[in-house]
Amino acid sequence: SQQGEEDPQALSIQEGENATMNCSYKTSINNLQWYRQNSGRGLVHLILIRSNEREKHSGRLRVTLDTSKKSSSLLITASRAADTASYFCATDFSGGGADGLTFGKGTHLIIQP
């Protein structure tokens, strides 16, 4: 299946800094979603951005979508230790089929106090 791919695979920053993660995909999408997973737990939905949107905000999160480059970025501002988690992008491809979202392999973010 056509996974999105997150970059980098792992990221370690100091508390208070901003963290940026990227997601690239291969075919046209209806929407793209970002999820967070704390170690070994279920994924939690963060934000959904539709193909006709370019930017969305939710609290300290900012997501951008560039459909011409087939890429998205997730920015977490003023990071906190509690932001330590894995972050996944998930894409809803517009090419038909009925299998819902396709998840990438994730970016593991570590916030150092």
Place this chain on the structure above:
Amino acid sequence: EAQVTQNPRYLITVTGKKLTVTCSQNMNHEYMSWYRQDPGLGLRQIYYSMNVEVTDKGDVPEGYKVSRKEKRNFPLILESPSPNQTSLYFCASSAGRGSHEQYFGPGTRLTVT
């Protein structure tokens, strides 16, 4: 509280011994799915269901069965588990397929010896 529950949370079993992992949601969602998560491979969809009595294969359905007799329940059945099915399993539900956020259960960590 809106939630997806899975049982058991942890299971160690032996090769060939049939097992069922239950999944239940209280949000009246039509769409439910099962994923497995393995290191380096991300989340891969096993089966999904668009509604009662409607199920279909995801990316990695071999060795698994599902049923959807009631809207709220979507059990995952391993009729003859093998060691390569050792994994972390997640059930998820949503109001629709790709255009809605998915709610994930807490996960079931399965070890097959």
